[in-house]
Amino acid sequence: MAKVKLFGILSTKVALDELIIEADNIEELLIKLSVMESKLNMEELKKSLIFVNNKNIIELNMFKTKIGLNDNVSILSPIAxxxxxxxxxxxxxxxxxxxxxxxxxxxxxxxxxxxxxxxxxxxxxxxxxxxxxxxxxxxxxxxxxxxxxxxxxxxxxxxxxxxxxxxxxxxxxxxxxxxxxxxxxxxxxxxxxxxxxGFTVDEPVGELGKNLKLPSQYESIRDEIEKKLPPINVKEF
The missing domain is CATH 3.10.180.10 (2,3-Dihydroxybiphenyl 1,2-Dioxygenase, domain 1)
Structure with missing residues (x-):
């Protein structure tokens, strides 16, 4: 059983943002989701951004990515x-x-x-x-x-x-x-x-989003910028 969270237009279409679905991999999960919610179709779902425990399935095994009990799946609709x-x-x-x-x-x-x-x-x-x-x-x-x-x-x-x-x-x-x-x-x-x-010119894919990257012209005032930013807490699943 995986916890599935929908974001953007996907959530709006079905008027909910969280479901529990039993599936062995992402492809099976998407099939079941499209059957459960007729307003969602496989073509649309496969074009979405999909994360398993905060990792993009591109980094994993795409639609064959295995999922199981207590896994968190996030599905975000791309900008139309x-x-x-x-x-x-x-x-x-x-x-x-x-x-x-x-x-x-x-x-x-x-x-x-x-x-x-x-x-x-x-x-x-x-x-x-x-x-x-x-x-x-x-x-x-x-x-x-x-x-x-x-x-x-x-x-x-x-x-x-x-x-x-x-x-x-x-x-x-x-x-x-x-x-x-x-x-x-x-x-x-x-x-x-x-x-x-692309964004991997200064950090590997697995590190994206973990550190504040600044254009070179602003590095001299990094401390000043960081002091003005709200704290961001990254949750580990």
Whole structure:
């Protein structure tokens, strides 16, 4: 018997956040969960982030990971996508379809739905009613990030956007990835970022999240920063 905790949209769909399920491995658990809760399907569950006793199943044996009595399984739904508000929806629509090459898959009332080729986080909805610029604060999204394979692909995108008249930032080195930024004519800020090198450039997978990592320019004030942070207690299962 394993204790299963659901997070995000998964919890919302079934109106509960904790279950007890008897299963020998993660795949069997997901099958039983999809049968018990008809609003959850295997495709959605397999795209979720799954942890056994705080360890990602990617580090274990994926869906064949063994589970048993007193194991804790956490299932977190990935971000489905985002909704864009625009000063000039028609101009944003043109960017989505003819520059970023998103596929238009639906249109209802004042919303156009676009889909990318990615398996998760692949939906962007565009409101066709003109909206003003948002104000920075809680609940406001600063930008939408899109991914590319590597820096060569990033430079290709930068050159193409410049040719189309966009003002594109220089390549920013964020240590864990490199990226560029540009603002489309409807007012939305986009980031295009590389997949790598990733968070394992300065610590192994098993140590991720255990220590505070700072950009090099802030290392000199580490003590000051750490004093202002609330304590974090890591529970061991």
């Amino acid at each position: 996508g985002a909704t864009l508000w625009s000063l000039f929806p028609e101009k944003t629509k043109d960017i989505m379809e003819n520059v970023l090459k998103f596929e238009k898959v639906d249109e209802r009332l004042d919303v156009i739905r676009y889909k990318s080729t990615a398996s998760i986080g692949n939906i962007i909805d565009l409101k066709t009613t003109p909206m003003g610029l948002g104000k920075m604060g809680i609940g406001t999204v600063h930008h939408i990030a899109l991914r590319v394979k590597d820096e060569n692909e990033l430079i290709e995108w930068s050159n193409m956007l410049k040719e189309r008249g966009f003002i594109v930032s220089p390549v920013r080195d964020r240590k864990y990835f490199k990226s560029i930024y540009f603002r489309e004519k409807g007012g939305n800020l986009f980031e295009i970022a590389t997949d790598g090198p």
